[in-house]
Each structure stands twice: as structure tokens, then as C-alpha cells.
Amino acid sequence: MDFGKLVEPDNGGAHRRRSLSRVVSHLHWLLRQRLSALKSGLFWRTFFLIAFIITVSMAAWIASVRFFDRAPQTEELAARITSIVEITRAALMHSAPAMRTELLFDLSSKEGIRIYPLEKNDKAEPLLDGAGLAETLLLVQTQLGPETRFAGKVNGVGGFWVSFKIEDDDEYWLMLERTRLVRGVGWQWLGWAGIVMLLSLLGGVIITRRINLPLARLTNSIRAMARGEAPDPLPENGAREIATANRAFNQMVTDLKRIETDRALILAGISHDLRTPLTRMQLEVEMADLSQEAREGMQSDISQMDAIISQFLDFAKPAEATNFTMLNLSELMQDLTARASRLPDMKINAQIDPNIHVVGNPVDLKRVLNNLVENGRRYGRTPDSDLLELDIKCKIESGEGGKRAVLEVADHGVGVPESEIQQLKKPFTRLDAARSQANGAGLGLAIVDRVVARHGGEFILTNRAGGGFLVRIILPGAKVKKADK
Template sequence: MSRIAPPKSLLARNIALLIVLVMLSQVCSLTVLLHYVQRPRVERAAAVFANYVAILDSLLEAVPDDARAALMVRLDDRASAPKEAASAPLPNLLRLYRTYQRDVFLDSLRKQLPGDMPVRWQSEGGERLWIRMHAKSGPYWVALPIPGDAQGVGIDAAIILSLGLAALAAFTGYLIQRRLNRPLQDLARAARRVSAGETPPPLPTDGPTEIAAVSTAFNQMTEALQQAEKTRAVMLAGISHDIRTPLTKLRLAMAMAPLDQGDESFTAAAESYLDQIDTIVQQFMDFAGSSEREAAEPGDLNALVSRLAGDFAGLGHEFELTLGDVPSFPFRPIGMMRLLMNLMQNAVVYGRVGLSVRTWSEAGMACVAVGDRGGGLTAQELEALKAPFQRGRNARTHSGGTGLGLAIVERIAKLHGGTLQFHARDGGGLEVWAVMPVAASRV
């Protein structure tokens, strides 16, 4: 048998708990009302009514026959109780409290009356009490009106008022909980923005003390992260400057130095190493998040792809272009260019053949896919290379890499609210997809 799972949200749990507590309090209040207030009241009414019946029975026995006959007619006397009258009426599930009061009244009334004066309760055709009276000519059943205390008169309004107050209390609790949940929701949204690399505005601290303390701590954490980001940017800029300055001087000295036939191979190798170091420094800068500080602006993805494909074609690497209908959407131009260049460079270095770039849009997403026909890594192996400093088995023969290429691409895609995906290509090879929302909310 499956167990009902409790609500997951704090709002739903608190409202459910509040409703349960209100219902429990209502049940307890109704129990106290019926047992300690209404029951004594009904028992007193039954005692008074029994005394009235005894007086009426004595009066009927004492009056002359002709006067008694006229009086019995007015009391709607009958030789037997009507079939609608029952000694134990059926309970009314919709009005249990009235059933309870009726049973208490009948039990108390029967205890007060002699055993030869049975009582019947008629519900159909109007509620009345039928009681068998003594008379000289024989017992007769007479109908008497039911006292208001036995019918629960007035308790309906009390119960309706109590239920109304309970509903008001539950609704008030709901509004209070909604007010308490709103700063928590703001905190969750701000935390998601921080995890996406954004800087959310400070959270308000004018709410309840506990919520204000959490908001203040979050604001302090955000400021500390911003300061750490600034420190990291300054440190990386310093590293870049300190490394590139001597490299530039070395390159200049090598270019100005007189060369003979034996030094040309050394110079070429040295320049190759310098290019590799420069590439490594740039990849570290890209991975450090320089694109995060770049402002987004509406741009044409197809135009950027066409321009990069032309640049690669000038270097002898032809990419087959299939440009679909992609609407203009906001993206970071330099970051998007680095994303595409890394993917296309990987295709050139590791795929070599069947180079292609295609774009399309669907379901509010802009998609760009870079593919090749090389027999390199599988999609599963490429997924593992998203982690920083991971290099595939086909990179052993290629120097100058850091294992940050796909990590940089994925970070840029995430900055645009998108994802990086790997798919097997029809006809062999692989495609790397960058899928980004057209209306990017996190750019």
C-alpha cells in the first residue's frame, strides 16, 4: 500500500499543518461545546419538559369527561402513535450535533417519566413528540411541541461562525506564509543568478529578523565574491602582462638578430614555442571568465559564422556552411566568437576532413553545430572532456593545448543560458552543438 507523500514546498507544508491544527481545534471546541455546555442545558430542558408532561397527565385525569374530550381533541389525541414517530430516530450525518442533542434529550426525558409513558419522536411532516398519557377511558397518544433546546436552536449560528473564523485564520496564515516565502524565493533566484556568473542586486533586509539576517549574510557573500572576482581578474591580468612582456621582447630580439643558415630551424622552433605559450595564456584568460564582463548586444549568428568560415578558408580549411533561419538575439560578440573558433579549431586539428557548420532555430532556441568526419573521439568521450584540463587520447600528438577548449566552450554556452551537446553525425563523424535561447534571460 503506497503512502501519501507530504508536500515538498514549505508553503504547502505549513498550510497543510495549519489546516490540520484548525480542524483539530474545531473538533475539540465542538466536543467541549456539546459535552460541557449543551448536554447540561438539554438535560435541564428534559427535566422541565417531563414536569410539564406530568402536570398535563394529572390534569387530563382530573378534568370531567366532557372537558377532557374537548381537550384531547385539541392535543390531537390518537389511540396509537403514528408510524412516522420512532422511539430511536435515524441519525442525520449532516447534522450530527443535532442528533446528539436529540438522543440526550430523549434519554433524559425517559428517565424522568414513568415507564408506562413511552415517548416517540416524529421527524417527517414537522418535528413533534408523541407521549402516551393516562386517562380514565384508556391511554391516549398526544403530540407536544419539541423544546428549542432539544432541537439545537442557536447552535447552527455558533458552528457557522466558528467555521468562518477557522477559514479566516487559515487564510490569514496563508497570507503570512506567502509573505515569509517571498524573500526566500528572492534569495533562491539571486543564488541562481550568482551561480550563473551574474551579479544580482542586493536583497532587501527590512523583513522579519531571521529573514533579514539571511539576506544580510547573502549580500555580504555576494560582495565577497565580487571582490574575489576583481582580485582574480587583476591577478590574471598581471600574469598575462608579466608573461607576454618578456615573450614580446624575445620575439623582437630574435627577429632583429643576424641569422645564418644554421639558426633558421632554431628560430622557427622558438617562434612555434612562443605561439604555443601565447595560446596557452589566452586559453587561461578565456577560462578565467573574461567573457563574463562583456556586455551582450543583439547580433546575427549567421553573419558571425560566415565571417569565421571565411577566415578558416583563407588558411586552407574549408567548412561546408548550411545556414538556417536564426533570428537576431542578444549574445556576447567576443565570447560567441571564441566559442565558434574553439569548436572550428578542434574540428580542424582533430577531425581534419568533412568540416561543416550549420545553424538553425527551433522552439525558441538558436542552434549552431560544428562537425567533421574524423574517426576521433566518441560523444561519450567528449562529454568527459568538458572538465577542465582533460585531454583526449587523440591529443597526444598535438602540443600547445591545455585541455581547456571544451571547458571554455561550455562556460560561454552557459553564460548565454545554453548547453553544449555532442551528437553522432549522419554518415559518420561527430557534431558539437551549442544550443542557446533566443530570448536569453541570463546574458
């Protein structure tokens, strides 16, 4: 025997236990998510409220029916028992003694009625108390006589036993099957009540969904606006209150779009008008009798103002899909990394797959890439260092709509607080004091977001694992073409 195998650890069993633990943890997480949705969701709150009201109403209705039906049911059962006993007694009294055996057999086989002589040594057990049983027995005893006795078992045989006399000394037991005395109408009522309750709950689901669906649409549209997206118009039909709310929301979206368009036109007009005086100031500085230090300072200020005006013009530039063409994205990225690598304080780690082509505007995409590098140069420097290290990647991934080009630009800086990342897409946004002192108007990433949206792509901002900030751009319709020889 190989004793080494006896002490070998069961790695397969440990792996199965870990897998089972992960599955249980995942199921526990799903259960908590579902319970959280049940607690917080308006749909489920409304549904459970309606279900509670329906359940209480049905319970009250059933209790009322049983309460008011109890007396008639008791009287009917007592009359049935009395009638059976009286008819059986009359049949026995008026039948010939020789025919009584055959009569007893017919009563037992056809009617389920059994007749036994009552003996003094019979062991009779009382009936189990039930709903309305005491009232029923009292009514039967009133009609048959006070000497009438009842039993649930006689000599170990179960049933409904009632005594009667044919003559003064001739006493018998009459035994009925309990099934003959059970009234089935109550169970039928419970069945119908269950069906009515299920239909009511189904109606409650439909009503709750019709109430909450417009609210869910409005909530999703508001969330889309908060993410900077343009929501689809909400339907303006249906209930008056909901139609009014949707109409007001659609009007607000239209007004915001118009305000955004007007602001872009104003920015473009002001920026264009400022270019001429800036050019004149640049010439005057060149010709003025100034010291070299003063001239360089004024030229730097003018260049900064010109850069801000360029950002305004880029932000206000309208979409022009007619200028889209098939371009080599890999070459654009390689040119970008080559120019960025020549800067003295920058280190570029590039992973660019060759011959990736997309449909787009080459000027706009160059502007996007330059803005990302400039954004990293200003805000993404490595802590305790003047060096900027950028990881630039360009690759192809397969998605639901086909192949997509994925661009990634990541720095090794301090990153951005998670709660404020999405704010960076908004125009004129700079988060901290250090950024507010930087050159620019806070339009860099807003311009990137707008250009990527024109190209039908996705613009994703997140913090880089290990520290830093990561910008991810996904452009649809990517292809790999061989380079022309």
C-alpha cells in the same frame, strides 16, 4: 451498398484515441509534478502542518464543548417535554368536555401537539437511540411517573410519543414533531467552527507565505549565482534572522564581484607585462644559431604562450557600451565561414540569412565567432576522423521583445556530458583529460559568455541532436536591412 466502406479502417477514431491518450499522459505527468511539489515544497509542508494542528485543535474543542454541554442539554430537553405534557394534561383536566375537541384542534394547529387516546391494541415502536436520549427519557419518566411510556411510532405514525393519564383509567398519547426537540445550537456551533477554521487556514497560508517567501528569494539568488549570473540584492528588512541572512548573502555577492574584478585586473596586468619578454624571446630565437626543428619548436611554444596571454587580456577587457554600433552580422558570419573553409581539415555547412543587423561591438563579436570556431577545431572533431565538420547558422526569430538574431555553431563530435555543460561557462574550465592537454587556458567560452552578456544576449550550450555540441547565441534588437547599392 458499398461493402468497401464497411471494412475501411476508422483512422479518425484511432487519431482521437491517440490524442486522448496523449492528453491523459500529460495530465498524469502534471499530477505527478504537483504531487512531487506538495511532498518536497517547504511552503506546502508548513501549510499542511499548520492545517493539521488547526484541525486537531478544532476537533478537540468541538468534542470538549459537546461533552460538557451534554448534561445541561439533556436536562433542558427533559424539562421541556415534561412541561408540555404537564400543561397539556392540566388543560384537558380543567376544560369542559364540550370544549376539548376545540382545544385539541388548537394544540394541533398552533402548537404542533397532537393528542390521541391510548388503546390496548396500539402498535408502538420504540424510539431510535440517540445521543443522550436514554438519560432524557429517564428524567422525564422520573418526573411524570414510572408508568410513562415512550414510542417512536404508533400505528405507523412517526414522531415523539409520550403517554400520560388524566384520570386513573383515562390514558392518552401526546405526539410531538421531532423538529421541536432538535436543538439547533449545535449546528450553529459547527457552522461558526467551520468559519473559524477557514479563517485560520487563510491566516496559515499568509503566515506560511511570509515565512517561505524570503527563503524562495534566497534560493533563486543562489541558483542564479550557480548559473554564473549576478543576482539582484536581497531586501535587508523584515525579521531579524532573515534580514541577517540576506545581508550576509549580499555581502558575499559584493565580495565575489570584487574578487572577480581584482582577478581580471591582475590577469590584465600580468599578461601585459609578459608581452615584452615574449617579444624579446621571439627576436632572440630568430637570431639564435639553432636548427630548424628547434627554432620551430620554440616559436610554437612562444606562440602558444602569446595565445594564452591574449585570452587573459580578452577575459579581463571591461565592457564598453559606447563602442556599440549597428553592424551587419551576416557579413561577419560570411567572413568567418570563408576564412574557416580555407583550413585544410575543416568542412563548413553554412546557412546564413542575408542583411541581418544588430547593435554591438564588431571587434568583440568577431572574437566571439573566432573563439567558437577555435573551440570546435580543438574539441569537436568527428570521431575516428581528423575532419572537423561545423554547421553554422544565422537567422532571425521573433520573440517576446521583438526580433532576435540567432547564431548557431554545432560540431559533429562526441558532445559533453549533460551534467557538466554549464561548467564550461566558468573561467579556466576544461572537462576531460584530452581537453586539459589542449592549448589555451580554458577561457574561450567564458569570454564568449561575457561578451554576449555585454550585448544583452543569451548564451546557450547544449548537445546536438544526433551527436556533437551546439552553441546558440541570441542577440536582441535584430533588424533586416537591404544592402546598399
